[in-house]
Amino acid sequence: MLINDTDFIKRPLHIKGKVRNVYDLGDKLLIVVTDRISAFDVVFPNLIPNKGKVLNSISEFWFDYTKDVIDNHVITTDVSQYPEEFSQFKEELQGRSMLVKKIKMVEAECIVRGYLEGSGLKDYQKTGTICGLKLPAGLKQAEKLPEPIFTPSTKAAEGHDENVSFQVLENTIGSELANKLKEISLALYIKASKHAESRGLILADTKFEFGILDGKLVIGDEMFTPDSSRFWAMDEYEPGRPQKSFDKQYLREYLEASNWNKQPPAPVLPEDVVKKTEAKYIEAYERITGKKLD
Secondary structure (H helix, E strand, C coil): CCCCCCCCCCCCCEEEEEEEEEECCCCEEEEEEECEECCHHHHHEEECCCCHHHHHHHHHHHHCCCCCCCEEEEECCHHCCCCHHHHHHHHHHHHCCCEEEEEECCCCCEEEEECCCCHHHHHHHHCEEEEEEEEECCCCCCCCEEEECCCEEEECCCCEEEECCCCHHHHCCCHHHHHHHHHHHHHHHHHHHHHHCCEEEEEEEEEEEEEEEEEEEEECCCCCCCCCCEEHHHHHHHCCCCCEEEEHHHHHHHHHHCCCCCCCCCCCCCCHHHHHHHHHHHHHHHHHCCCCCC
């Protein structure tokens, strides 16, 4: 079953993201992960089979794996434990949704980088720094950094988020909270990196979103998914060039080679691109969790 819209749910749509539909249930939220896919901030007409299940299941795995580092917003992913009104939609929701506590989100994206890639690479090539942090000269693309670094960005209502220095984050949300976010983000990255390495994967970088519940910091949104993190195959890793990723990189590379101008509307993707993208997501799930996707 492919899921695009979730109009069958008769509750207020709290947030409609590029991939997730979030419903307001009072003191709780229902997050449904669709099979939509976006690249370059544009949503495509194609759906990617199993993508929603992969993203939801990977987040579920990591929320459980890291609960000794920080509490999270998950209540359950078992539809039979959702409010009664959702029982009729068990087939649509099971495996691709989670019931979560409603938390007040912190207005910051918490990014940790262990390797030099993406917007961090671009900043480094221009200035020798990322988010104001000076890095050694002569680092190559995808090279491992001397130690993981915390590089926050602002939450933009529209367009791209903007990388900022730690000082700007402190000024925005306060020094105590900023330092707590940095400490926990680095601890989460280090714990997840060790697990990834045991599965033959490199966790190059990732981003988190945190919130406050009853005065306590908790983690929300998604965790260490191929949409929020770069995973590379350890046996194919070679600094100085782009790496093969278990994320949307395959799709991005296809689009870069096409004539699309990266403006809406997005083009229809060929069937082989859809199939290869699906295979990348499923492989990411199976490599990370050690399980087969149900």
